Amino acid sequence: METGRIGVFICHCGTNIAGKISIEKLMDFARTLPFVDAVRDNKYTCSELGQSAIQDVIRERNLTHVVVAACSPSMHEKTFRNTIEKAGLNRYMLSICNLREMNTWVTEDNEVSLFKAKKLLAAAVRRVVTQKPLEEEKLPVTSRVVIVGAGIAGIEASLQLANADKEVVLVEREPSIGGQMARFDKTFPTLDCAACILTPKMVDVGQHPNITLMTYSEIEEVTGVPGKYDVKIRKKARSIDEVTCTGCGICEEECPIKKIPSEFYVGLKYRKAVYKPFPQAVPQYPVIDRKNCTYFLKGKCRICEKECPAGSIDFEQEDTFINVEAGALILATGFEPFDPVNIPHYHYGEYDNVFRAIEMETILNSSGPTGGDFFLRKDGKFTNSKPKSVGIIHCVGSRDENYNPYCSRVCCMYSLKYAHLIKERTDATIYQFYIDIRAFGKGYEEFYDRLQKECVIFIRGKPGKIIKTEQSGQEKLIVQVEDSLTQTPLHFPLDAVILSTALVSRPDAHEVANKFGIGCGSESFFRELHPKLAPVSTQVDGVFLAGACQGPKDIPDTVAQGAAAAAGALSLLSRGYIVNEPTIASIDEDLCSNCKMCISVCPYDAIAEDTEKKVAVLTASKCKGCGLCVSICPSGSIEQAYYSDDAILAEIKGIIETGKLKG
Amino acid sequence: MSSEETNGFNPTIIGFYCRWCTHAAADLAGTSRIPVSANVIGIRVPCSGRVDPSFIYDAFTKGADGVFIGGCHYGDCHYEDGNYSAFKRTKMLQKVIKEFGIEPERVRIEWISASEANKYKLTLDEFTETIRELGPLNWDKHLQERDYEKSV
Numbered sequence: 001m002e003t004g005r006i007g008v009f010i011c012h013c014g015t016n017i018a019g020k021i022s023i024e025k026l027m028d029f030a031r032t033l034p035f036v037d038a039v040r041d042n043k044y045t046c047s048e049l050g051q052s053a054i055q056d057v058i059r060e061r062n063l064t065h066v067v068v069a070a071c072s073p074s075m076h077e078k079t080f081r082n083t084i085e086k087a088g089l090n091r092y093m094l095s096i097c098n099l100r101e102m103n104t105w106v107t108e109d110n111e112v113s114l115f116k117a118k119k120l121l122a123a124a125v126r127r128v129v130t131q132k133p134l135e136e137e138k139l140p141v142t143s144r145v146v147i148v149g150a151g152i153a154g155i156e157a158s159l160q161l162a163n164a165d166k167e168v169v170l171v172e173r174e175p176s177i178g179g180q181m182a183r184f185d186k187t188f189p190t191l192d193c194a195a196c197i198l199t200p201k202m203v204d205v206g207q208h209p210n211i212t213l214m215t216y217s218e219i220e221e222v223t224g225v226p227g228k229y230d231v232k233i234r235k236k237a238r239s240i241d242e243v244t245c246t247g248c249g250i251c252e253e254e255c256p257i258k259k260i261p262s263e264f265y266v267g268l269k270y271r272k273a274v275y276k277p278f279p280q281a282v283p284q285y286p287v288i289d290r291k292n293c294t295y296f297l298k299g300k301c302r303i304c305e306k307e308c309p310a311g312s313i314d315f316e317q318e319d320t321f322i323n324v325e326a327g328a329l330i331l332a333t334g335f336e337p338f339d340p341v342n343i344p345h346y347h348y349g350e351y352d353n354v355f356r357a358i359e360m361e362t363i364l365n366s367s368g369p370t371g372g373d374f375f376l377r378k379d380g381k382f383t384n385s386k387p388k389s390v391g392i393i394h395c396v397g398s399r400d401e402n403y404n405p406y407c408s409r410v411c412c413m414y415s416l417k418y419a420h421l422i423k424e425r426t427d428a429t430i431y432q433f434y435i436d437i438r439a440f441g442k443g444y445e446e447f448y449d450r451l452q453k454e455c456v457i458f459i460r461g462k463p464g465k466i467i468k469t470e471q472s473g474q475e476k477l478i479v480q481v482e483d484s485l486t487q488t489p490l491h492f493p494l495d496a497v498i499l500s501t502a503l504v505s506r507p508d509a510h511e512v513a514n515k516f517g518i519g520c521g522s523e524s525f526f527r528e529l530h531p532k533l534a535p536v537s538t539q540v541d542g543v544f545l546a547g548a549c550q551g552p553k554d555i556p557d558t559v560a561q562g563a564a565a566a567a568g569a570l571s572l573l574s575r576g577y578i579v580n581e582p583t584i585a586s587i588d589e590d591l592c593s594n595c596k597m598c599i600s601v602c603p604y605d606a607i608a609e610d611t612e613k614k615v616a617v618l619t620a621s622k623c624k625g626c627g628l629c630v631s632i633c634p635s636g637s638i639e640q641a642y643y644s645d646d647a648i649l650a651e652i653k654g655i656i657e658t659g660k661l662k663g
Numbered sequence: 664m665s666s667e668e669t670n671g672f673n674p675t676i677i678g679f680y681c682r683w684c685t686h687a688a689a690d691l692a693g694t695s696r697i698p699v700s701a702n703v704i705g706i707r708v709p710c711s712g713r714v715d716p717s718f719i720y721d722a723f724t725k726g727a728d729g730v731f732i733g734g735c736h737y738g739d740c741h742y743e744d745g746n747y748s749a750f751k752r753t754k755m756l757q758k759v760i761k762e763f764g765i766e767p768e769r770v771r772i773e774w775i776s777a778s779e780a781n782k783y784k785l786t787l788d789e790f791t792e793t794i795r796e797l798g799p800l801n802w803d804k805h806l807q808e809r810d811y812e813k814s815v
Contacts, residue, residue: 098690101693102690103701105692106693106699112701113701510739514739519778520778521777521778539683601712625709628745631748631752632748643713648715651706652718655675655706655727656675
């Protein structure tokens with residue numbers, strides 16, 4: 001039979017709870033509940049004052065259990081566990097009653113809300129007396145971090161950690177690091193050249209003694225426990241011996257296969273079958289594209305092998321698997337540009353001179369197909385004529401219910417950047433078709449002002465259509481738009497149209513999230529633990545997020561998050577241990593009938609048969625506390641700490657005994 | 664919904680929310696201030712697979728009118744495949760309670776990810792209406808009467 005002296009602490013949460021329900025009435029109700037010894041309220045229980053009030057009452061009344069009726073347990077369960085621990089109680093003698101998120105914020109009627117509050121409180125009080133003291137296990141943390149994705153976020157995180165003398169394994173899917181930023185020519189609003197700020201960092205990563213760089217590699221599997229993850233990395237066959245290759249580039253020069261659309265230059269330039277994605281690539285070793293290499297297709301050629309002075313070409317190379325043990329993992333897998341082919345009325349891919357944003361970055365890049373000049377296309381090829389008028393359509397694929405409801409944050413600013421760069425290089429008349437200009441960052445509004453002074457024309461409206469016509473022998477694109485400020489339908493005959501496309505999540509985001517045990521939000525970006533207070537942590541201990549894989553963001557924010565994720569990993573590594581939740585299963589051998597059902601459901605092989613005793617035995621360190629074995633055990637011999645049968649049944653009892661909501 | 668406005672029956676529904684998904688969706692509904700049926704009272708569980716059929720019997724025996732289970736979408740389970748167990752078990756349980764004379768619709772399982780606050784609201788509101796239409800279960804009283812008859 002349970003017994004105890006329970007303290008109930010009801011939080012007003014300013015007006016978040018007290019504005020909806022009568023705290024007085026709830027306190028009166030709390031006093032009627034079994035084993036309740038003290039009932040107190042506080043304006044802000046999570047404040048230092050509120051916490052010390054709890055500790056005072058624990059000592060004064062010699063409490064054995066504590067119920068805090070406040071916000072969601074995901075918010076402050078840890079906070080209050082620390083509070084009661086400091087007052088001498090075991091930290092698991094606490095139960096949180098979620099009055100705010102699950103009740104006062106979502107219930108319209110005040111009386112109904114009070115009634116629900118009583119039910120929730122009764123459940124928490126009934127539950128708390130079933131709880132038993134638990135000891136948390138401290139697991140050692142391996143002093144190594146695996147970072148996935150070597151764009152600017154992953155690069156920043158790697159350098160921060162490596163400079164703190166921690167070992168880093170940086171894994172990149174592409175043959176070179178650099179990510180999306182490596183494609184850009186200039187960055188807004190300062191217009192400093194992306195290569196000038198990125199390449200030194202790329203070189204640092206390549207040369208840093210604490211960073212093991214694994215390009216052309218992917219994460220195959222993540223196993224293990226927080227603090228000691230086992231990461232299996234597939235190192236794809238590069239067909240180049242990285243030890244002997246000097247990066248001289250002779251193989252690339254000699255390769256006869258010339259017309260393969262380059263991934264890095266989004267198909268606007270050609271590369272060879274053995275290639276380096278771009279001149280500043282890190283590492284400098286090339287890669288053989290086996291799908292297009294004559295030797296792999298037809299069994300002959302081997303010109304690169306003959307020409308290579310270092311003998312580094314290795315056609316026999318196979319994918320290798322490397323296992324790395326890591327204490328923390330950082331995901332920095334970035335974004336994908338939205339494909340405007342999905343919007344048929346803009347005719348991208350059909351009309352030569354409708355460009356998408358990432359093509360524009362490549363075209364304006366001095367190492368791009370036109371050396372940084374903006375020429376018009378005809379039949380898919382660049383001509384020598386520059387456009388005289390250019391339209392830039394904002395919010396293509398974002399802030400649009402048909403595609404993505406969210407704002408991609410960077411499109412307004414890069415559209416302004418294009419306007420400036422195109423004006424500089426072609427002197428064309430430039431029209432910006434925008435919904436709202438969102439210039440939120442440092443120096444962004446000033447940049448917007450500057451562009452207005454540079455005679456860029458701003459039309460507030462989203463074009464409904466692009467139509468191709470001929471005007472005196474010249475091809476024109478007619479952009480139809482309603483100016484929403486004057487409510488006038490307008491038509492603009494233009495030479496070129498640029499689509500400022502959204503930032504979307506990677507197509508395999510869910511697959512990657514599953515590998516790491518984290519979740520995805522509604523737009524398939526990785527979900528952070530808390531949108532404001534834990535933006536780089538995830539629900540899995542030791543797994544952190546950085547950059548656009550968590551949501552669209554600009555370079556300054558991405559770099560900040562990269563450093564923040566590094567700090568999160570660093571604090572874990574420096575402390576040296578991780579706390580394992582003790583809410584795991586245990587088996588009562590006397591009751592076990594050796595039916596082995598638990599063994600079959602356990603996802604972690606934590607249960608095995610003791611063939612001598614003929615009972616199931618659980619390895620505590622492997623158990624993650626899902627409770628599958630507990631609910632399947634027909635003899636009731638398995639019990640889970642904290643989420644015990646008793647606790648859950650007590651909650652049901654508390655909810656129902658509080659009576660029915662009166663009709 | 665006001666206690667004055669709705670006439671007649673206001674069901675008591677026990678909800679089991681997986682802490683990784685539906686519980687987080689409930690929090691998100693809170694922070695987004697999305698009104699949700701107050702009839703469903705959620706209990707946090709580590710996984711929908713933790714929901715023992717005996718919890719559901721217990722809820723009905725004590726007087727609940729409906730039971731809701733919220734878990735992760737297929738492939739998203741934090742513990743690999745706990746939601747599959749939960750689903751299979753719920754389907755079996757629905758058949759068993761039917762034999763007892765309890766409508767299978769009184770138990771519902773739904774996959775609600777942490778970001779689906781709207782789905783959480785719609786599902787709970789809809790389920791409350793389903794139970795309201797089915798009327799009170801009064802299984803607790805039924806059992807008492809049966810015991811009384813037996814003793815007579």
